[in-house]
Amino acid sequence: MIDNSHDADGWAWWQARRLRYNLALAASGAIAYLVTTALWWAARQPVWRDWRDGLATTLLLGTGFLVLMGAANVCYLIGPALEAWMRPKDPRRFRASAYALGFWGSVALPFAFPLINLALAIGVGAFPPKP
Numbered sequence: 001m002i003d004n005s006h007d008a009d010g011w012a013w014w015q016a017r018r019l020r021y022n023l024a025l026a027a028s029g030a031i032a033y034l035v036t037t038a039l040w041w042a043a044r045q046p047v048w049r050d051w052r053d054g055l056a057t058t059l060l061l062g063t064g065f066l067v068l069m070g071a072a073n074v075c076y077l078i079g080p081a082l083e084a085w086m087r088p089k090d091p092r093r094f095r096a097s098a099y100a101l102g103f104w105g106s107v108a109l110p111f112a113f114p115l116i117n118l119a120l121a122i123g124v125g126a127f128p129p130k131p
Contacts, residue, residue, distance in 0.1 A: 013095055014080040018073070024107050025072060029065045032110035033058075036117050043126035065110075072106050 040047045048054040079098045088094035121127050 010080050010083045010091060010095070014076070014083075014099075017099060018076065021076060021103055021106070022069065022073070024103065025069055025110075028107045029069070029110045032113050033061060033065075035111070036114040039114055039117055039121060040126075043121050045121070045126050075106075076102065078102070 037047050048057060079095070079102060082098065083091060083094060086094070118127075
C-alpha cells in the first residue's frame, strides 16, 4: 500500500505559502518598475511625455508582468512536485530550502529589468547625465 499522507502534507505546506510568494513577487515587480522609471528620469531621459503615456506604459507593463506572475506560479509547482518525486528524508528541511531558493530567485528576477536599463543608459551615454 502506498502512503499518500506525505504528499497531502507537502501540498498543504506549499499552498499555505503561495499568497506570501505572490505578494512578494508583485511588490518586487512594482519596485523594479519604479526603480527603472527613476533611473531614466535621473538620466534626464523622461520615460513618458505626459500622464497618458505613463498610464498606457504602466498598464502594458503591468499586464505583461501579470502574465509572468502566472508563469512563476506554474514554476512554483516544481517545489511540491520535486518533493513528491524525491521523497526527502527530512521534508521540513527540503521545503524550507527549496522555498527559500525559489522565493528569493523569483523576487530578485524582476530587478534584471532595471539592471538591463542601467546598462543601456550607460551604453548610450545617458550616465552621467549631462547638465
